[in-house]
Amino acid sequence: MVKTYLTFLLVLSFTFGFAQEPIITSVGFNGAKRIKTTFVEKLVRTKIGSVLDSVQLNEDVIRLKRLPPVSHAYFQTFKLVTGDYDVVFTIEENFTLIPFANLFSSSNDDFAFRVGLQEFNTFGKNITLGGFYQFDVFHSYGLNLRAPYLFSNRLGLSLSYNDFTTQEPVFFNDTSADYKYRNNGFQIMGLYELDFKNRIELGFSLFTEDYKYLSGATQPDIPQSLNVDKHLFKFIYSHEDIEYHYQYLNGFRSTLNFQYVGSTDENLPDFFIGFNDFVFYKRVGKKGNWANRLRAGLASNMETPFAPFSVDNNLNIRGVGNTIDRGTAAIVLNTEYRHTLVDKDWFVLQSNLFIDGGSWRNPGGDFSDFWDEGNIRIYPGVGLRFIHKRIFNAIFRIDYGHGITKNPSRGIVFGIGQYF
Known part of the structure; x- marks a missing residue:
């Protein structure tokens, strides 16, 4: 035993x-x-x-x-x-002290530019600190700080101050007017990583919007001057499951952005706005990358010429022009194929074939507006990417888009970083 x-x-x-x-x-x-x-x-x-x-x-x-x-x-x-x-x-x-410069045309085709400097690794702790100056008919500037792991390996903070002044078109009754628009305020956000794939941001902003009529159509019920104090509460939820290998991406990301904007003037009333970006990347062979972005957005459906969603070259439809229309809901799909033509130790040259398409709900309209021929825009195009592999986000892009739907336009879009 x-x-x-x-x-x-x-x-x-x-x-x-x-x-x-x-x-x-x-x-x-x-x-x-x-x-x-x-x-x-x-x-x-x-x-x-x-x-x-x-x-x-x-x-x-x-x-x-x-x-x-x-x-x-x-x-x-x-x-x-x-x-x-x-x-x-x-x-x-990466080299992380990055100057940048963007050249573009403004709403009245005058020369415009933005220059700035950002350090993405301040104090060696992945803290982004930067600022910019912009001239687009008027002068603008901004400062930002983002420290996602400031307090722990999960908790961080971001701060920003912006003073934007631009010339903006305002649309009403099939016509438009140009306004001098100024947005001046600051924002604070708390950043928290829930787990490896999920993170949230929560914060608020205090700002002032100022509109002054410059030229164009007028209407008795459309004010020619507005100065409104506003507050904003923002919630962002991000899910990311993407594999990175230099310029190649493979996987899925979803980002939900929900905001409540409070106002002190009935001409710019309180409203809700939310949109979700669904992004999908797929490696194609050794040198290809298929990239897709679907944005679905919805806001309070007010009949206002100051609607929050805009149709714009630099945001959603390449070649369409700078802020050519506005709406209270949007569906936009961007799809492109990126192919590496040259891949050296530090330099990459990519070609790009894309199709951008989308539609909008008119302010005060209904969801049938999405099927209105005048609201649908489809723009195929081609582009190039010049990439430095040792400098963060050192991607110079140039795209040419040409419309194939009603009242088409065409144009060249320059920028820093991939379009999405």
């Missing part, structure tokens, strides 16, 4: 010994120069003393690749004689 019992204990001890999972004895980081090692140690979920987990290691690599200071990352494991493991993450860094 005693012999049987001892045999059972011996077998049990061997079973537990062989079933014991390997433990991580050290976690190291190679290639971290400008980004602080203490920051990435806090960010990754692979820790000393935890069980070796390939799923967690892959998630940590993707988490590192999402950071603006990181162009590429991978991990290696080294087995010790004890059966445990050392883990080493290797990071290829």
Whole structure:
């Protein structure tokens, strides 16, 4: 009996010994120069003393690749004689102090531009700090700070101040007028990472909108001057499951943006606005990337010339023109095929074939407006991307779009970064 019992204990001890999972004895980081090692140690979920987990290691690599200071990352494991493991993450860094300049035409075809400077890795802790100056008939400027991991590896903060002044078309009764529009205010947002794929942002903004009539049609019930104090509450929910490999993306992202805007003037009444961007990327062979974005948006359906959704070159339909119409609901689909023509150590040249299409609900209208021939716009086109692989978001794009629906236009659109 005693012999049987001892045999059972011996077998049990061997079973537990062989079933014991390997433990991580050290976690190291190679290639971290400008980004602080203490920051990435806090960010990754692979820790000393935890069980070796390939799923967690892959998630940590993707988490590192999402950071603006990181162009590429991978991990290696080294087995010790004890059966445990050392883990080493290797990071290829981006250059993150980025000046930028955009050239474009304004609503009356005058020369316009925006210049600025942003540091995406302030203090080596993935903090974005930047500002811009814009001339578009009038002068504008803004400052922003975004620190998604300021307080922990989940909790952060963003702050911004903007003073925009532009010439904006306002549409009513099949005609339009130009107004000098100024938006001046600040915003604060709390940022929280729920888990690897999901994060939320919650905050508010206080701002003033000022409209002054410049030229065009007039109407007795359309004010020629407005100065309105407003407040805004914003909620953003983002789900991301995308794999990054330099200029190639593969996966899905959904971003919901919901806002309530309160006003002190009945001419610009309170309203709700919400929209969701569904983005899908698919690798095609070794050099191709298929990219898609569907935006569905809905706002309070007020009959106002100051409707929140706009039809614009730089936002949704390439080639259509700058703010050519407005609406209280929108459905827009952008699809494009990106093909790498040249891929060197630091430089990439991509070609681009795209189709942008969408429709809008007229202010005070109904959902049948989506099928109105005058509201549907479809613009196919071609473009090029010039990409620097070692500088974050250093993508210069140029696209040419040509309309094929009613009252078509055509135009060239320049920009920094991929269109979506």
